[in-house]
Amino acid sequence: MMMRTTAGFAALLALTGSVLAADVLPPVEQPVAVEAERPLWAFQVTPYMWAAGLKGDISPFRRAPTIPVEKDFGDILDDLNFGGFINVWGRYDRFVFSGDIMYTSTTDSHSFGNIPQLPGMPPVASADVDVDTKQFTSTLAAGYRVFDVPGTTLDLLGGVRIWHVSNKVTVDAGFISASHKESFGWVDPVVGARLFHGLTDKLSFQMQADVGGFDVGSKFTYQALATFNYTFTDHLSASVGYKVLSVDYDHDGHVFDTTLHGPVLGLTYRF
Template structure:
């Protein structure tokens, strides 16, 4: 995740796969106009439910023009009790009365990609600053199995649904060499502005250590926050936790 110092050649490209020990906190509706579920999970809770997760950061520069990309994919399966629920209609036409309780298993796949381009507004040996603008793409898919008590018996229904949106974002990225091998980096962005979500923002700060001209390691902390409530879908969530990554430079 560490940028190339300004004294490097006129072009640069690097790829940084990383691990993100993120916890989750927020309110989520797994399907359109369904009940909104409050979620508060530590990283260990998320890890228990994790089927697969992948994270990669890409950064490039040509002269003063820069590119930043961050891609994440997470697949989780979560089972928990639900209720008492407000009255609502299940797929298939069954109307559940208020106070219904039951169990739910939710298989969630989330893909998020933040792509930004920009310009290096400050380019000094001891400090660089990039101004960025672009978009954050979201796609969330939920497969839900509900088993609900209904009049002394139970009813089970399975339902799959996906939704997505695009948020415009603006941001900045700063890089501070501390020594020849040690550096600090910070990147922030904010967006949404009711074009997709009401608001989204992210922040990443890392300490970086360079092993060679091509390889470095980074450790830090990342937060990704979004407030989406549109068309009966709710995804109001914050993911936050430490990150650990390796960077390979071309």
């Protein structure tokens, strides 16, 4: 009987000790997944190819006749001496900036026969005319990220688009050779937005567009770029899409009313 009582008392002490231990010892905390903080700085560079066609009206020299122009990408490629396109984008916290730079150099060559003889001048069987055109365009913008949720961001932007156009015409008619060169440029204010949306962990969609001019430089200008992007690594991705760049400029005898449009293919490196 005493052994049963002792055993029961020991069991009661063990049970009481367990309850007291549960009240005194702190509970074991479960590990909590902490999302890695996004870096304050982000920067990327995208060289790209633009298979653009051209349509519009151009007066290459002050008060010269305005010439309608319509060329597909094949025609432009035939005339192309050099072309370079690059886009840069950066962010610090919610502040963003972007830059898009374009430079092209083309030579449009024509030969003319059956040229009427001028009084007092020897006859000319034919003449070769070369028009060299160099165009530099740079869009620089900065802004603020107004919407930022996982997978989707929206940035509002404001900035300027800088234009510079240089034309040189050279005429070679045998015994006569002459050339003339003129350059002109202007700056347009622009406002725009940039939208990014992730479709999967590898595939995303992005669109950036702006409008400007407002009779400050040109009458009106706009630009739009939409791409689908595929991420290979944390630092490297590729983009394919479509871009349009349009301007209507008419000032001091110079006319440059053109629209460039066509597919783009780019490769992005992120730092």
